[in-house]
Amino acid sequence: MPSSPLLRFFTGRRGRQAVDTITPERTFADVILPPATQRTLEQALAQVRNHALIFERWGLGERHATGLGLAFNFAGPPGTGKTICAEAIAHALGKQLLVVNYSVVESMWAGETAKNVAAVFRTAIEDDAVLFFDEADAIAARRTAGARQAMEREANTVVNVLLRELEAFNGVVVFATNLAANFDPAFERRIRTHVLFEMPGVAERERIWQVQLHPLHTPLSADVDFAALAERYPASGGDIKNAVLKAAAAAAAEPGVDVGKRIHQRHFVQGIEDVMAAKSVMRQSIFADEDAAVAAGPNVAVPDARTALALQAVEARSQHAALLGIALGAAGLLAGLAGLVVAALR
Structure with missing residues (x-):
């Protein structure tokens, strides 16, 4: 995917591609899953194998112009086999696996990220490959109603484009996430099968x-x-x-x-x-430890590690407050000087 020279200059992205192409080697024999997850995954694989039968020979493709692709959502805790199973699906189909690089797809320029998302789908079509969005909640997060900030509007646009491309895509897409609750609700009907990857027994x-x-x-x-x-x-x-x-x-x-x-x-x-x-x-939280220390009161001792974390957080917040005060003071001083200059010119 081409990128502007200016973007490459500021970001240092000179040689990376929007997708990493992987020749799949791992199969479903390489992952051990709980029975419920295994059954759901087998149903998903059956959809992949019978896709041509349903939409071509049985004629459903003529009745349904969009939504012909196979989108799967693999949701569950880290380390439960989601990435291996995405590779196994590509292996079963005899296709390459395209893993999306968010660091390349996301752009500092307004509108560029959405264009990059569309280009990722074009690449998957051209290569006839399985598209894999790992940690998909990073790009498919819930849209913000009444977005006012530029970043919120840009994020909404990216999700809109992703939904549109997914609707028109006639291939296989796998989303993997540890935080499925963060997905925009519109993805629910566009994803054919949701597979919950549970912790192994x-x-x-x-x-x-x-x-x-x-x-x-x-x-x-x-x-x-x-x-x-x-x-x-x-x-x-x-x-x-x-x-x-x-x-x-x-x-x-x-x-x-x-x-x-x-x-x-x-x-x-x-x-x-x-x-x-x-x-x-x-799983530790600096701010949780700080809150615990404050709640305990000044005369109650807390463990040394928590005390250190709380003090670091309080110190950081104090520094931020001080910097903000200095910035506001400087702004006031500049405004005063500007007023004096205007008065002198009059």
Whole structure:
């Protein structure tokens, strides 16, 4: 997709494309899903396989001029297999997967983002590829009623164009999101199938632990118990993958010759504990901690970490207030000087 030289100068986007083209390698055999998700996904895949039969041989395409495309919404927590399944759909169809780059599609210039969205769909038509909007709530968010700000009007325009292109598109589009509630309601009828990707159960987690490892080359100790790990840690497939990689790195880093190294249960436990701890850190909120500190009162002690976070937030807000006061004062001074100049000229 061409972009203006001025846009490339300001943004540094010189070589990136609006879409990344991926030759799909992963299939549905590479993802382990809960039974309900698996059933819904199989129904979605049946629609893909029977699309030509329904709209060409059965003649429904002559009765319905628009809305012939297949749009799927994969919604669910991170690490539950949404991206893998998008790739698997493209693999099943024997098509390329086009992953949209929002950093390239979004533009600082009014009207450019909407044009870029339309160009993305044209590229999918020309390449006969499956179009994939990952983290789709970033571009398909709810429109603002009575938008007054330029940014709100621009966001509304982008959603309008996306809806129009989706209606006219006769291919396969997959939206993936962790925040389906943020979608504009108009997408509900334009998306053929909504697939809820739930967190895996104990049985699925045990299988996920197993498939992360090579059946022949990965050296496992005799004490490894995947059933115990699955029972103890309610993790997503993405979390388990990260835990396995951490466990392998820890085992490889231990002293001794490589041929004698093994991944033990303690390595897997430490790996998943680290992953779960990281998720806990990411759920922290500076402002929530600040509010808790204020609510506790000046004479009530709070944990050191929360106190530090609260103080940082208060300090940041104080700095912002001070800068705003300085800016307003400077503006008043300039207005006064301008008045004196006008009076002197008279």
